[in-house]
Amino acid sequence: MWIPPEDADPVLLHAPTRKQMAVFGAVCPADGRLLTVPAVTFNAQSFLAFLVHLLKRRSRGRVMVVVVDNARWHHARALRPWLRKHHRVIRLEFLPPYSPDLNPVERVWKLARRLCTHNVYFDTLQKLIQNVQQRFDMWFKPNRQLRRLCAII
Numbered sequence: 001m002w003i004p005p006e007d008a009d010p011v012l013l014h015a016p017t018r019k020q021m022a023v024f025g026a027v028c029p030a031d032g033r034l035l036t037v038p039a040v041t042f043n044a045q046s047f048l049a050f051l052v053h054l055l056k057r058r059s060r061g062r063v064m065v066v067v068v069d070n071a072r073w074h075h076a077r078a079l080r081p082w083l084r085k086h087h088r089v090i091r092l093e094f095l096p097p098y099s100p101d102l103n104p105v106e107r108v109w110k111l112a113r114r115l116c117t118h119n120v121y122f123d124t125l126q127k128l129i130q131n132v133q134q135r136f137d138m139w140f141k142p143n144r145q146l147r148r149l150c151a152i153i
Helices: 044-055 077-085 104-116 125-138 144-149
Strands: 022-027 034-039 064-068 090-094
Touching (some): 022 044, 022 104, 034 044, 034 125, 044 077, 044 090, 104 125
Parallel strands (some): 064 090
Antiparallel strands (some): 022 034
16 A cells, blocks of 8 residues: 555554354365365364265265364364274375475465455455355366366376
8 A cells, every 4th residue: 555655644444353254175186176164163073064074075985085284173082983983984184283285275275365355355254255155166066276276187
């Protein structure tokens, strides 16, 4: 923002807020499909609900490997019985600490923020969520953009 030197102490008006949206997501690097599940908060129960939803999208006869970081809800004791029960069809692979760049879905979040939120003013959180959800809906089907982003061409 440029302000003439003769103007002192300009007042910039904005909508003060600390609101946010929580979304679990997974991207299939082979074809670029993105699956997202909104959540009220990040915790073991919401992550388990995401895993259940994700498991429904698994190809028959295939083991699903989910790359996750070391958030405490990924390691929660409440997940262990469910993971033991489904160990033949789904497996969690934990990234080394402090290495989010190795997770393909982190690249998707960065691109989504750039495409949906940069240089755009949203006067309500609902308008922001709607804009981001439209982008997620575009990426629900196999697409080249996310396939390339996840480095499988």
